[in-house]
Amino acid sequence: LSELAKLLGSCGGRLAGTDGRERRPSADELEFSLLGPGYGESAVIHFGHGDWAIVDSCIDRVTRRAAALDYLDLIGVDPSDIRLVVTTHWHDDHIRGISQVLREASKARFVISQALKSDEFLTLIRLVEPSTMVKSSGVREFAAVMDVLGSHTAPTFAIADRRIWRPAGPVARSMWALSPSDGSVQRALEALRTLVEDPELPNRRVPSVRPNDASVALWCQIGDATLLLGADLEDTSDPKTGWRAVVASEEKPAGRADVFKLPHHGALSAHNDDVWRTMVDGVVFAVLTPFSRGATPLPTASDVERICSLAGRAMSTQVKSSGSSTGWDPSVQAVIDEATSSFALAEPPVGHVRLRRAISGGEWSIELFGGAAELCIAEAA
Amino acid sequence: MSPTSTVSETELAAGQRSGTGTPQSPDVPAKADPTLSLRQLGAYAEDAHLPTTMSRAGGGRRGSAPSPTSAVANRTERESTIEPGSGQLEASSRFVVLQKWEGTVLDSSTTSFTARLIDLTGERPDHEATIRRQELSPRDRDRVVENALFYWYIGYRDSLSGERERASKFYFRRLPPVSDLELERARQAAGKLRRSLGWH
Numbered sequence: 001l002s003e004l005a006k007l008l009g010s011c012g013g014r015l016a017g018t019d020g021r022e023r024r025p026s027a028d029e030l031e032f033s034l035l036g037p038g039y040g041e042s043a044v045i046h047f048g049h050g051d052w053a054i055v056d057s058c059i060d061r062v063t064r065r066a067a068a069l070d071y072l073d074l075i076g077v078d079p080s081d082i083r084l085v086v087t088t089h090w091h092d093d094h095i096r097g098i099s100q101v102l103r104e105a106s107k108a109r110f111v112i113s114q115a116l117k118s119d120e121f122l123t124l125i126r127l128v129e130p131s132t133m134v135k136s137s138g139v140r141e142f143a144a145v146m147d148v149l150g151s152h153t154a155p156t157f158a159i160a161d162r163r164i165w166r167p168a169g170p171v172a173r174s175m176w177a178l179s180p181s182d183g184s185v186q187r188a189l190e191a192l193r194t195l196v197e198d199p200e201l202p203n204r205r206v207p208s209v210r211p212n213d214a215s216v217a218l219w220c221q222i223g224d225a226t227l228l229l230g231a232d233l234e235d236t237s238d239p240k241t242g243w244r245a246v247v248a249s250e251e252k253p254a255g256r257a258d259v260f261k262l263p264h265h266g267a268l269s270a271h272n273d274d275v276w277r278t279m280v281d282g283v284v285f286a287v288l289t290p291f292s293r294g295a296t297p298l299p300t301a302s303d304v305e306r307i308c309s310l311a312g313r314a315m316s317t318q319v320k321s322s323g324s325s326t327g328w329d330p331s332v333q334a335v336i337d338e339a340t341s342s343f344a345l346a347e348p349p350v351g352h353v354r355l356r357r358a359i360s361g362g363e364w365s366i367e368l369f370g371g372a373a374e375l376c377i378a379e380a381a
Numbered sequence: 382m383s384p385t386s387t388v389s390e391t392e393l394a395a396g397q398r399s400g401t402g403t404p405q406s407p408d409v410p411a412k413a414d415p416t417l418s419l420r421q422l423g424a425y426a427e428d429a430h431l432p433t434t435m436s437r438a439g440g441g442r443r444g445s446a447p448s449p450t451s452a453v454a455n456r457t458e459r460e461s462t463i464e465p466g467s468g469q470l471e472a473s474s475r476f477v478v479l480q481k482w483e484g485t486v487l488d489s490s491t492t493s494f495t496a497r498l499i500d501l502t503g504e505r506p507d508h509e510a511t512i513r514r515q516e517l518s519p520r521d522r523d524r525v526v527e528n529a530l531f532y533w534y535i536g537y538r539d540s541l542s543g544e545r546e547r548a549s550k551f552y553f554r555r556l557p558p559v560s561d562l563e564l565e566r567a568r569q570a571a572g573k574l575r576r577s578l579g580w581h
Contacts, residue, residue, distance in 0.1 A: 061506040117580055122571035127559060146574060154579055199558035204528040205485045293487060293497065293509070325508055332480045335535045335549045339516045346497055346507040 021369050024075040025356055030222045032259050033354045035067045036289030036317035037347040040093045042068045043229060043261060047173045047222050048359045052077060053084035053165075054105070055218065055229055057098040060350050066097030067350045069104060079104040084165055084175065086111040086158070088216040088231035090121075090142050093291065099144035102152060110152060111177075114159040115185045115214040116142075120192035127196060128206055139206045158216040159185070161251035171359055176219040176253050179233050183240030188214035212264060213242040219253050223359040226255050228280060230263030235272045243272035247279070256281045258364070259355055262288040262314075266299035266307055276310050283312030285364065287353050288375075290316055293346070308376030313366070318351035320371040476548065477537040482508075486529040489514075494525045498533065517551050524553040 025031045031046035040058025047053065054068045063070055072079070082105035087098055102110060115121065125146065128139045149155065156164050158177035165175040180188065195206065215231035236242040243263075246252065257280045264270035266288045286307055291298040299307065299316075307314045322345040328336065336343050351371035357364045368374070482498040487509070489495070498508040514522055524531070531553040538548040559567075575581075 064504070119568070119571055119575070122574050123564075123567050126570035126574065127564065127567035146578070149578055196559075196564070201559055202556035203524075203530055203554040205530055206528075296488075322509075329479050331537070331547050332535050335547055336510075339549060340510045340512050341493060342509075342511040344509060346509040 020367070021352070021354075022074050022076075024077065028359050029356055030225055030359050031354065031356045032227050032261075032287075033071065033352060034261060034287045034289060034317050035071060035350050035352050037061060037067070037350045038290055038292035038318045038322065039347050040067075040096060040350075041289040041317075042066070042097075044068050044071055045220060045227065047083070047167070047220075048171060049169060050077075050081050051167055051173070052082045053086065053175065053220075054082060054101055054108075055086040056088055056094040056231075057096060057101050058093065058350070059096045061345070061347050062349065066100045069097075069101060070350075071352070080107055082108045083167065084109050084111060086164075086175075086216065086218065087113075087116075087145075088218075088229075089113060089212060089214060090116065090139065091212070091232065092141075093293075094232065095141045097141075099141060099148050102145060102148045106152065109165060110149065110155040111158050111164050111216070112155050113180055113185075113188075113214050113216050114157045115180055115188035115192075117157050118185075118189050118192065120189050120196060124192060124196055124206070128201070160245065161249055171223050172221060173223075174221045174253075176221075178217040178219050178246045178249070178252055179231075179242075180214040180216065181241055181245035181249075183238060183245060184213040184242060187241055212270075215263075217243075217246060217263070219257075221253065221255070224361060225259075225357060225359070226257045227259045227261070228257035229261040230270065232264040232270070234264055234267075234270045243270070243275055247272060247274040257284060259285045259287065260311070262286050262307065264298070265289060265291040266303045267291075268300075268303060268306070271306065281312075285355060285366070286311035286314040286375075287355070288314070288316050290318055292318075292322070292348075304375050311376070314375035315353045315366070315368060316351075316373055316375050317353050318348055318371045319373045320348045320351070322346060322348045474541055475539045476534070476550070477539065478502075478534055479537070480535040482533045484531045484533055486525055486527055486531070488527060489525045496531075501532075516549065517553075521551060521553045524555075530554045 025046050027049050029046070030048055031044070033044040035042045035044065035058060037058060037060070041056050042058045043053075043055040045053040045055065052072065057066045057068060059065065060067045060070055069079070072082070082101075085098070085101055085105055085108045087110075088094055102108070125139055125143050128143075158164055158180075160177060160179050160181045162177045163174055164177050167173055195201065198204075212232035212234045213236055215233040217231050217233045218227075218229040220227040220229065233246070234242050236244060239245065239248055256278075260280050262270070288299065288307075304314075325343060325345050349370055352367075352369040353372045354367040354369065355364050356367075479502075481501045483501055484496040484498050487495045487497055491514075493511050493513050495509065495511045498510055500507070514525065517525070521531075531551055534550045534552075536548055537545050539545050
């Protein structure tokens with residue numbers, strides 16, 4: 001993130017504050033909000049007429065609550081107005097707090113990938129969940145989800161080209177799953193099988209299954225506005241999986257997206273030229289959450305350059321660094337100082353990119369809160 | 382003082398940190414964390430945060446896993462390398478835990494590794510740290526791979542002679558592979574879960 005902040009500083013990027021964040025959209029105003037602290041992602045969508053959806057979940061490090069629930073509280077939305085809760089995949093950075101969301105959004109339809117309906121995934125949950133103490137484990141969170149589901153409506157399983165929601169009303173509104181393809185589900189099952197057989201499973205945080213081609217990419221239609229949410233869907237060399245399968249599908253809804261939630265934090269591994277060429281508008285608003293964990297944070301400088309060459313405008317939910325850590329017992333601090341070469345908070349506060357527009361049409365308004373920033377200010381000017 | 386220059390391999394194996402081991406005044410305030418013997422500390426790591434080998438189902442293991450009793454025996458043997466006469470050690474040497482984290486290795490180099498640390502002492506937010514490999518016992522260094530799980534304790538070691546020194550201990554998980562029996566039970570539980578959720 002600090003590298004990203006430097007990059008933005010060098011090209012005139014700007015940070016934003018929090019003024020007006022609490023303003024609730026009117027009934028005829030659509031909203032796409034992306035929340036992300038630097039490790040984690042959650043999208044909040046207002047489909048109009050008081051119908052809300054939450055896609056994935058991340059935790060606010062201060063409140064320890066799902067960031068989407070905090071935000072909806074702030075703008076005065078009751079959890080009973082959440083119609084849809086979607087988990088695009090089970091990785092830690094997309095699922096933390098989703099059981100909390102489901103518990104509060106008791107009337108919402110819950111959508112998960114078809115790949116997770118498998119015996120392999122349920123076995124993994126039952127194998128790992130009783131023995132793990134890994135607080136951050138996505139599998140552990142999913143085990144909590146299963147507990148909530150016992151008193152919840154049956155989930156909807158997402159697979160490519162399936163319409164998963166279409167509410168009644170005067171305005172055309174719908175949500176489609178664009179993935180996973182049958183080929184991606186098959187690959188995911190094979191990966192899960194390998195994971196269950198791994199002799200080091202008890203000694204590891206359950207690793208991410210790569211590539212992320214079992215993710216649920218979404219297509220949202222609200223009047224004449226279209227949102228493309230790329231989840232963590234990656235590109236592969238196999239035309240039957242990942243973005244290539246999405247592009248090749250003749251069953252997916254037609255149109256071009258006005259807003260593109262970039263897949264996999266803007267990484268090159270999730271880039272597909274044909275998606276940009278055939279599925280998004282030429283002046284699309286591209287929005288991403290960064291991934292600040294470990295030695296290879298995303299997006300990289302070259303990712304930003306590529307994104308800015310393709311998007312009308314591009315925004316990141318967070319570019320601030322996480323900040324230093326203070327207040328330890330002096331003896332603990334002494335050991336930290338000697339044993340580590342760096343020691344810092346893992347995440348900055350949740351940043352927020354918010355796009356709103358009248359459902360009937362008109363200009364989009366873009367608001368950036370809490371560390372969110374334009375990625376390519378020159379294009380925005 | 383560099384730990385590698387002054388600390389024996391035996392001490393490192395026990396996680397002793399003479400590098401930071403300036404004896405402390407006995408009246409240095411310690412938080413209300415449990416005061417543990419070294420043996421208990423090992424057991425604490427296993428019992429409080431890890432599935433104990435004792436509680437794991439035995440039989441039909443697919444790997445060359447130690448038996449439940451041998452896992453305990455190994456731990457005792459390891460502790461006996463801290464100082465001779467571990468019987469006395471157990472009775473009189475204590476580890477006062479000030480801070481404990483659950484860690485996940487994110488990536489590593491030849492000299493250090495980066496880890497995500499989750500606070501197990503209080504409610505502090507997650508931290509990310511780059512930790513020097515020389516802080517680990519030699520036997521743990523080859524455990525530093527992506528996604529490896531470990532526990533990090535910082536506290537005071539009260540020695541037999543009444544001295545107190547700051548100490549730091551890392552425990553990397555060394556659990557046996559999932560047994561055939563455990564796998565079969567997980568599959569049965571998954572089937573039960575599937576039926577209870579009405580997933581067909």
